Amino acid sequence: MRAFDYVRTTDTREAVRLLADDPEASPLAGGTTQLDLMKDGVLAPARLIDITRLPLHDIERRGETLHVGALVTMEELAADSTVTERLPVVREALLLGASVQLRNMATIGGNLLQRTRCRYFRDPTVGECNKRTPGSGCAAVRGAARMHAVLGASERCIALHASDLAVALVALDAVVHVQGLSQSRTVPLTEFYLTADESPQRENVLEHAELITGVEIPLPPPVARSGYLKVRDRMSYEFALTSAAVLLVVDGGTIDQARVGLGGVGTKPWRSYEAEHVLTGAPATRATFLDAAEATMRDAWTVPGTAFKVPLARRTLVRALRTVSGVTA
Structure with missing residues (x-):
């Protein structure tokens, strides 16, 4: 070092x-x-x-928005009463994202900024990595790539974004507060991340002299139901092969509101507007969920090692939708 x-x-x-x-x-x-x-x-x-002593440790509910300081830990946010009552998708994503030891250290701001788990990016002896050295190529495209992305991917880079929490927050239309040298700004989390095919070496819009200071999470309607499903190789703490963050408002068997985020498949936390379009106004049935899952993965870009993720992601989303909606048939 x-x-x-x-x-x-x-x-x-x-x-x-x-x-x-x-x-x-x-x-x-x-x-x-x-x-x-x-x-x-x-x-x-x-x-x-060291920024751990900055005054960014508060969790505060203001009306129908939860304001979370960037230095709040994952464990603190998971234990918050508003998160437990109104944001089960966030609580589940946090608890499934890391062990208790890590949750007591890792901050919300840091979680949103965590780097990819791509083995080629994390090994400087590998020469081909457009994320580390722009223009050098992508070793993962031709190598072992089981833990890599299929959405927002291309021959330039298939590195996977690893955060579980970010998947839930993009589905909830969360907004990040950013402090710069001369001004502060707010950025919707759906616009904060860049896909690897756009810019492998740059993962988000944050400038060098900027800090995330907090996150705003709009609270869904009290009648909404939400959940986070994570599929992984082992039940102990592991990164997602596929995951789905789902929020639904169902009235009389019809889906009035739908929010869908996907993890384990994107070079950024993936908001599936395609699935939401299929779901909104449609009956809450298995057939609808299958159509939504098909729409979600229609533009997947795979290599031999990642092709299995396409059907697995579809099944993950269908199962998450059935669980949250209560549809069993």
């Missing part, structure tokens, strides 16, 4: 200024992914700016 300077700050604007002053600086919060990448030699910041 490269030697680095360590700076601690308690002021958000000072943290941003420190980032702006040093292009090789990086913020440090829970560090559960960042330190691994530093040990692997993928990241090599010259300075770490």
Whole structure:
């Protein structure tokens, strides 16, 4: 690991200024992914700016919106009463996303910014990685690629976005608050991430001298039902092969409102507007769910190692929809 300077700050604007002053600086919060990448030699910041003491630890409900500070831990958010009562899809995504030990360290802001689990990206001895070295190629396209993406993918990059929480939040129309050197801004989470076929080396719209300071989560109607289904190789903590975050409002057997996010298949947390279009206004039946799943995966881009994900993702979404809606036939 490269030697680095360590700076601690308690002021958000000072943290941003420190980032702006040093292009090789990086913020440090829970560090559960960042330190691994530093040990692997993928990241090599010259300075770490410890932001854990910034005043970004609050969870506050304001009307029908939940405001979450970027430094709230995964465990703290999962235990929040509003999340338990109104956002089961978020709670389930958090609890399925990591062990208790990691949930007590990992922050919400860090979770949204976690890097891909692509084995080729995380191994600097692999020369072909457009994410690390733009223009060098993508070793995963021709290599073992079971844990890679099929949506937002191309021959340029098939690296998978790993966050479970982000999948639930894109389905809920969450918004992130970002603090820059001269101004703050808000970005819908559906617009925050970039697909790998657009820009392999850049995963989101955050600039170097910007920090996520919080997340706004609109609360769904009290009659809504939601859930998160994660399919993985083992029941203990593992990254998703496929996952689905689903929210439905069903009235008299008809779907009045539908929100669908997919994980384990996209180069970014994937919002399936195609599935929502099929579901909204349609009867809550298995046939409708099958049509929605078919629409979701219609544009999948696969290599031999990832082809199995297309039917698996369809089945995952259908099962999640049946579970949330209560449709058993």
